[in-house]
Amino acid sequence: LDKLNMCMDGKHQKTEPGPEGELYKQEKKKNCFPLHSVLLDNACCTTNTSAEAHEENSYLYNFNWNHCGAMSKECKKHFIQDTCFYECSPHLGPWIQPVDQSWRKERILNVPLCNEDCHTWWEDCKNDITCKTDWHKGWDWSSGINKCPAGSKCRKWTDVYPTPKSMCEQIWSNSYLYTTYSKTSGLCMQVWFNGTNPNKKVAEYYLNNKAQQHQNFALTVLFFLAFASLSL
Numbered sequence: 001l002d003k004l005n006m007c008m009d010g011k012h013q014k015t016e017p018g019p020e021g022e023l024y025k026q027e028k029k030k031n032c033f034p035l036h037s038v039l040l041d042n043a044c045c046t047t048n049t050s051a052e053a054h055e056e057n058s059y060l061y062n063f064n065w066n067h068c069g070a071m072s073k074e075c076k077k078h079f080i081q082d083t084c085f086y087e088c089s090p091h092l093g094p095w096i097q098p099v100d101q102s103w104r105k106e107r108i109l110n111v112p113l114c115n116e117d118c119h120t121w122w123e124d125c126k127n128d129i130t131c132k133t134d135w136h137k138g139w140d141w142s143s144g145i146n147k148c149p150a151g152s153k154c155r156k157w158t159d160v161y162p163t164p165k166s167m168c169e170q171i172w173s174n175s176y177l178y179t180t181y182s183k184t185s186g187l188c189m190q191v192w193f194n195g196t197n198p199n200k201k202v203a204e205y206y207l208n209n210k211a212q213q214h215q216n217f218a219l220t221v222l223f224f225l226a227f228a229s230l231s232l
């Protein structure tokens with residue numbers, strides 16, 4: 001299992017990342033990636049998923065962005081980009097976790113999101129309206145698309161999410177972890193980028209760092225046992 005190049009077992013992701021050459025040829029407007037992006041070479045989404053990410057109430061999740069009236073264009077573009085990131089990124093391995101849900105077997109948890117990506121998302125949505133904090137659960141699906149559940153109220157974005165951190169972490173039940181790292185740090189994942197995918201190096205860093213932590217822990221236990229047996 002190559003954690004630096006894999007796809008989660010979600011609803012629409014491919015089993016393995018690979019090229020989506022069609023995207024090169026079609027030069028579609030509704031495309032997850034700017035032209036010449038390296039992601040085209042290696043994506044977890046199909047061409048169809050990439051295009052569908054731009055549709056209203058898309059078949060991906062039948063998700064209705066306009067559940068409290070029309071979502072603004074500026075805000076919506078961040079949700080489209082988030083969908084692209086979630087469906088297409090082949091470098092989420094370090095944060096993929098098994099999950100017991102009807103619609104997916106794996107999820108992402110605590111992906112360290114670059115500060116700018118979180119802040120611009122929140123800034124562009126802060127005049128919008130929503131009725132829920134966690135958009136993964138608790139909707140009224142009786143009409144086929146999600147509507148605000150009985151008893152909930154459409155409230156100002158800033159009342160539901162007082163800070164960028166609260167939005168980025170809570171909206172997809174901790175898919176993202178808020179960080180103060182900037183896009184140039186190499187320590188956070190970028191939802192928005194042009195050209196070469198910067199996220200592979202970040203995933204590599206976290207994977208190695210985690211391995212390091214495990215090693216440190218193992219060494220600590222080893223030394224503890226050594227000293228404990230000496231003092232007996």
Ligand SMILES: Nc1nc(=O)c2nc(CNc3ccc(C(=O)N[C@@H](CCC(=O)O)C(=O)O)cc3)cnc2[nH]1
Binds near residue numbers: 082086101138175
């Ligand atoms: N970054 C990111 N992380 C994600 O996990 C993510 N997930 C989605 C998928 N969104 C959704 C939202 C609601 C339901 C849904 O059917 N909710 C039901 C509960 C279903 C269940 O858990 O069994 C509900 O009660 O509303 C499915 C997928 C889209 N973008 C994402 N973007």
